Amino acid sequence: MKIPAKYDRRLFLKQLGLGAALLPMLETEWAKADAGAPMRFMSFVVTNGMPVNNFFPTGAGTSFTMAGTCSLLEPVRSKVTFVQGLQFRTLIDVPFSTAGHHDFGGILTGMPVLEYSDPRSVCIAGGPSIDQHIVAELRKKNPNEGRPLLVQYLPGRTPQTSWTGARAPQTSESDLYRLYDTLFMQSGSSGGTAVGQEKLGKLRAARRSMLDVVGGDIARFARNLGRDDQERVNNHLTSFREIEKTFGAVVVDGGSYTPPRLTQTFSSTDVKDMPKYMDALVKLVTAAFASNVTRALNFTFGDSLGDSLSYPHLGFPRNPGISIYDGGSGVDHGEAHNNTKTHFEARKWLLGEFAKLVSSLDSVKVDANGKSILDNSVLYLTPHMATGGSHDVGRGIDMPTLYAGSLGGYLSTGRYVKLSGGRQAHNRLFHSFFKGMNIDAAGFDNMRYGGELLECKA
Numbered sequence: 001m002k003i004p005a006k007y008d009r010r011l012f013l014k015q016l017g018l019g020a021a022l023l024p025m026l027e028t029e030w031a032k033a034d035a036g037a038p039m040r041f042m043s044f045v046v047t048n049g050m051p052v053n054n055f056f057p058t059g060a061g062t063s064f065t066m067a068g069t070c071s072l073l074e075p076v077r078s079k080v081t082f083v084q085g086l087q088f089r090t091l092i093d094v095p096f097s098t099a100g101h102h103d104f105g106g107i108l109t110g111m112p113v114l115e116y117s118d119p120r121s122v123c124i125a126g127g128p129s130i131d132q133h134i135v136a137e138l139r140k141k142n143p144n145e146g147r148p149l150l151v152q153y154l155p156g157r158t159p160q161t162s163w164t165g166a167r168a169p170q171t172s173e174s175d176l177y178r179l180y181d182t183l184f185m186q187s188g189s190s191g192g193t194a195v196g197q198e199k200l201g202k203l204r205a206a207r208r209s210m211l212d213v214v215g216g217d218i219a220r221f222a223r224n225l226g227r228d229d230q231e232r233v234n235n236h237l238t239s240f241r242e243i244e245k246t247f248g249a250v251v252v253d254g255g256s257y258t259p260p261r262l263t264q265t266f267s268s269t270d271v272k273d274m275p276k277y278m279d280a281l282v283k284l285v286t287a288a289f290a291s292n293v294t295r296a297l298n299f300t301f302g303d304s305l306g307d308s309l310s311y312p313h314l315g316f317p318r319n320p321g322i323s324i325y326d327g328g329s330g331v332d333h334g335e336a337h338n339n340t341k342t343h344f345e346a347r348k349w350l351l352g353e354f355a356k357l358v359s360s361l362d363s364v365k366v367d368a369n370g371k372s373i374l375d376n377s378v379l380y381l382t383p384h385m386a387t388g389g390s391h392d393v394g395r396g397i398d399m400p401t402l403y404a405g406s407l408g409g410y411l412s413t414g415r416y417v418k419l420s421g422g423r424q425a426h427n428r429l430f431h432s433f434f435k436g437m438n439i440d441a442a443g444f445d446n447m448r449y450g451g452e453l454l455e456c457k458a
Contacts (some may be wrong), residue, residue, distance in 0.1 A: 037366060037367055037371070037376045037408065038292065038295055038376065039295070039376050039377065039378075039407050039408060039436065039437040039438070040289050040295045040296070040297075040373070040376060040377040040378075041130065041131065041134050041295065041296045041297070041377065041378055041380070041433060041437065042285065042296070042297040042298075042299065042377065042378070042379045042380070043108055043130065043131060043161070043297075043298050043299065043379075043380050043381075043382075044299050044301070044354060044357075044379060044380065044381040044382075045104075045107065045108070045161050045298075045299065045300040045301065045381075045382060045383070045384060046301050046302075046347070046350060046381070046382070046383040046384070047101075047300075047301060047302035047303060047304060047305070047306035047309070047332065047383070047384060048101075048302070048305075048306040048332050048333055048336035048343075048383065048385070048388040049336055049383045049384075049385045049386055049387040049388040049389075049390070049400075050069065050347055050383050050386070050387065050400040051069050051339060051343060051344050051347060051387070052386055052387050052397055052398070052400055054067045054068050054069045054344065055067055055069050055070060055400045056082055056084050056398070056400070056416070057070070057082055057416045059416060060416055060418060061415055061416065062414055062415055062416075064082070064415075064416035068344070068348070069344060069347050069348050069351065070082075070348075070351050070402075071348065072348060072349075072351055072352030072355050073351055073352075073354070073355045073402075075355060075359065076355050076358045076359055076362070076404065077414060078413060078414040079358050079362060079374060079404045079405065079413050079414065080358065080402050080403065080404045080413060080414070081402060081403055081404075081411070081412060081413050081414070081415045081416070081417060081456065082401070082402045082415075082416045082417065083401045083402065083403070083417045083419070083429060083453070083455075083456065084398045084401070084416070084417065084418045084419065085398055085418060085419030085420070085422075085423050085424055086394060086398065086399045086401050086419070086423060086424055086425070086426045086429060087393065087394020087395065087398075087399055087423040087424070087425065087426065088103070088106060088107055088393040088394050088399065088425075088426055089112070089394075089425035089426070089427065089449055090106040090107070090109055090110065090111060090112050090113060090126070090425075090426075090427070091103050091106040091107070091112075091113060091116075091393045092393060092394065092395060093112045094112045094113055094116065096116055097116070098113065098116045098123070098393060099391045099392065099393065099395075100116075100118030100391050101118060101304045101305050101384075101385070101391070102116070102117070102118050102120075102121045102122060102123045102159055102304045103116070103123050103304070103384055103385065103393060104123055104159035104160060104161045104300070104304055104384060105123035105124055105125040105159065105160070105161075105163065105169070106123060106125060106126075107161060107382065107384050107426075108129035108130050108131065108161050108162070108163075108298070109125045109126065109127050109128065109129045109130075109163055110127045110128065110130070110133070110427055110430070110444035110445030111125070111126035111127030111166070111445055111448075112126050113125060113126055114126045114166060114167065121159060121304065123159055124166075124167055125163040125165075125166060125167070125168075125169070126166050127163070127165060127166055127444065127445065128163055128164055128165050128443070128444065129161060129162045129163045129298070130296075130380075130430050130433070130444070131148040131150075131162055131296040131297070131298040132148055132162060132163060132164045132165075132170065132296075133439070133441075133443065133444045134148075134295070134296045134434075134437065134439055135147060135148050135294075135295070135296050136164075136443075137439045137440055137443075138295060138439075145295070146292070146293050146294040146295065147294065148162060148170075148294060148296040148297065148298055149179075149183075149288055149293070149294040149296070149297040149298070150162050150170055150171070150172035150173060150297075150298045151172055151173055151174070151176075151179065151281065151297070151298070151299045151300070152172035152173070152174050152299070152300040152303075153174060153268075153274075153277065153281075153299075153300070153301050153302060154174065154269065154271070154302055154303065154308040154309060155172065155174050155300075155302075155303050156302070156303035156305070156307065156308040159303065159304045160172060160300075161298060161300050161384075162298045172298070172300060174268055174269070175268045175269075176268050176277065176280050176281065176284060177268065179284065180284065183284075183287075183288060183291075183293050231365075266280065271308075271309065271310050271311070271312060272312050272313070274311065274313060275313050278353045278356075279356075281299070281357075282353070282356050282357045282360050283360070285297060285299075285357060285360075285361070286357075286360045286361055286364060286373070289361065289364075289373050289377065290364050290366075290373060301350065302332065304384065305333050306332035306333045306336065307332065307333045309331070309332035309333075309346075310331045310332065311331065311332075311342075311345075311346050311349070314342075314345055314346065314349060316331050316335075316342050316345070316346070331346075332346065333388065335388075336387070336388025336389065337388045337389045338389065339387065339388070339389055343388070351381075354379075354381055354404075357379065358374060358379065358404045358405075361373040361374040361377060361379075361405070362374040362375070371408075374404065374405045375405065375406060375408065375409075376405075376407065376408050377405040377407065378403050378404070378405040378406070378407050378411060378433050378436065378437075379403060379404040379405055380401075380403045380429070380433070381401070381402050381403065381404075382399060382400070382401050382426070383399070383400055386398070386399055386400065394423055394426075398423065399426065401426070401429070403429075403456075406436075406458065407433065407436030407437060408436065409458055410432075410435065410436035410457065410458060411432060411433075411436055411456055411457065411458055412456055412457065412458045413458075417453075417455050417456060419453070419455060424449075424450075424453065425449035425450070427444075427445050427448075427449045428449055428450055428451065428452060428453045429452075429453055429456065430444070431447075431450075431451050431452040431453070432452040432453050432456045432457065434452070435452050435457075
């Protein structure tokens, strides 16, 4: 089907001189040609494990009671599903031991790792990670599909969770201000390149707030759309204004625009600003998905040891000497090893941040039937080991796993799924995601561990 000129977003954006991030994905004429709304995937990787004995619910099916670690997920319980009985077979089916911290190369990939050495911080993936595989498959249909968005908070050491293939790690961004610039201030269409910093500063100053300059044009454009699409445009403009405020992009002095990088309201590297960082991340992820900048996002909280992490906002200052590795640069690693109250409270808080992300994505409606971004997405949360003290990757302890979102109704939500017949490869859950997104899984793991988990299908 040929898209009518009045709906040609590329032409519209070209005339404005703005990036494709400025408009939401308007499922009008072109959405009908694609036979459905776009589906999105996000991974949320947590370092140093979970308090497993206080993670999985009690009960079964839709009748379950949240454990204390997950109590802040209660407001979104109908949107999440716990899956018990998974293991990282990509780290187990190898002729060497992988029971340690430096396993980032195997937790999102489909093939067994090629190398592993805990002391040398080496873990080499044997194939692509799920985020990269999804986008590679989407690009077969649309060469202009956006790249996976890779974010890592306080990365410290170098191991990465995203890989385009065997021995091909991809570097994540940790500075949310740089990421904001890249996503929302680039020139040209979605396939364009970001302008240089000097030119970018001049461009920002000339435009003031993007919304102040082009708001009228967008409003006129929206009048060509139906009522539901008009409402989505207005919601998008409101959310974009909020993200500008979060990143210090405020409108002052009659409309002059202050560049975000010059007015940072939080630091991406100071643990005292961790709550502000996570709040900004929630807004950034929501804006990125709403604007169709990307359909796959990979977020990693901390590095493989987590020694850069402490939680002063929870009353847990840095604790010299508690780390068994480097003299106590943070509390996360040592407290996870000892399974202390600090570890419990830190994970409870982090799962609360995940709940905020779920709520934020669920608040943005994307179609006339009232479905939200979350309804057309799946958010996969996992630590990179079962518990910090055990270093187990599913050999003897079930990997703490949950997901949120239903991928358009394909996945069940609001459930506690306990798998039977022995622990299953986590790849099988990924195959469920592939099915819901209509993604060909053949190049991911060659079906070596079987297909989707039917227990998670709606």
